Amino acid sequence: MTVRTRFAPSPTGYLHVGGARTALFNWLFARKHGGVFVLRVEDTDEVRNTDEARQAIFDGMNWLGLDWDEGPEKSGDFGPYYQSKRREIYDAWFQKLVDTERVYEDGGAWRFRFDRKPVTMNDLVCGEVTIDYRDESNTPDMVVKRSDGSYVFHFVNVVDDLEMEITHVIRGEDHLMNTPKHLQLIEAFGGVAPKYAHIPLILNPDGSKMSKRDEGAAVGDYPRQGFLSSAVVNFIALLGWNSKTEREIYSLPDLAAIFTLDHVNRSPARFDLEKCKWVNQQHLLSMSVADFALAARPFVEAENLPIPENFEAVMAAVKDKVRLLDEVPAAIDFLLKDDFAIDNEAVTKVRGNAAAGSLLVSLAESFEMMDEWSVDLAKESLNDVAKAAGAKPGQLMFPLRVALSGRAHGPDLGDILNLLGQDRCVARVRHFAQSLG
């Protein structure tokens, strides 16, 4: 039997990290077992559904690299994959309930009559859970068809899972209490229930439920902030699941190879943006310079910085210095233009070194006299200048860094010397020395 999983979002907003993780787990499970991953759009609530929201889900899925085998914009034998287009199918299934007298009319709507008995589910994550449906106060017969003729979530969800031959339903724990309802419907249909796996919810750092608008909630915000999709996938996979090893950095294919529902936790996890940034940095660190340059370029362009011919060399100088891609422009602006910001704190620190000014003046002269410009030669002249003044070369490095970049932190000094070139180094050192007075 082929494994068939599905992600069934309702396009009422943007793609939420909780939803993204649900999609990821379904995708991973399908890929792990050589199965089929279905995307089904649950757009029965016409008032709240928008084209933008639908597109946001597709965009989010595509960005994360979660491709679907069946669904919108794909073929498939079980379509259509929009619930809004499956009216006849639902009508036919609803008729079965009418024929078997499992539904009754109530105020124009139709309610499904539950079997009043204990219902036990065997959840792949939560284990055996029994809900007693003899207690009617807690489990009133549910409406399956509204008075306006439309069908509610529980009904269409079950019908579609049956119709689409879904074998495994991996969804948020907020659906755990819905499962007996779904099981009862499936039983009334005489269908075979899929296996269920309810995964714990993702919480805010303060423990409250994470919802839209909370920091980190919208998947669409991640690319803008300079996160790599591979890092976000890596991070959310580790929220509620672990490999039982000490390894923490994984690519999507890595995860697909080792994912298993057995290793899914039972308790909710809080979302720690700091660790997510660290994971991002790890992914950045393992990228090639060319790939990094490609990924960082839009961020540099967005700040209207000129893209130089040696752009890749510039990127190589900062690749290992940033956690997020959106830090790149500010980290390299001084290499691309001359009117960059000066960090006064760094300048004050240089002033604290009384000899810095004259040393820099000498250094500018020495730089200017060089016939040939290279990092090694420039460093050599730095050493000479320091030695002549009876100072250690190390003492000159910080002032030189500030003179060239206007800040205390940044790329390797050798990279800066190389990337800036002789003329700009001479000019900046001289100008900075003068500004010291």
Place this chain on the structure above:
RNA sequence: GACCCGUUCGUCUAUCGGUUAGGACUCCAGGUUUUCAUCCUGGCAAGAAGGGUUCGACUCCCUUACGGGUCGCCA
């Protein structure tokens, strides 16, 4: 309120009756880097509480507390 699920460092987690309770993020201290980052070493820091069961409990059971979820003609 009823019902369901959960509870190990601040956070993510390992442990499936016997461990000095391990790793990671964050933070701190050293070291490497003539500079910055990376990196390396070390440190701080945890079994919610109370009862059982057992030679022995973080692990199994019960109670309480706390957290989360569900109880719609939302999905």
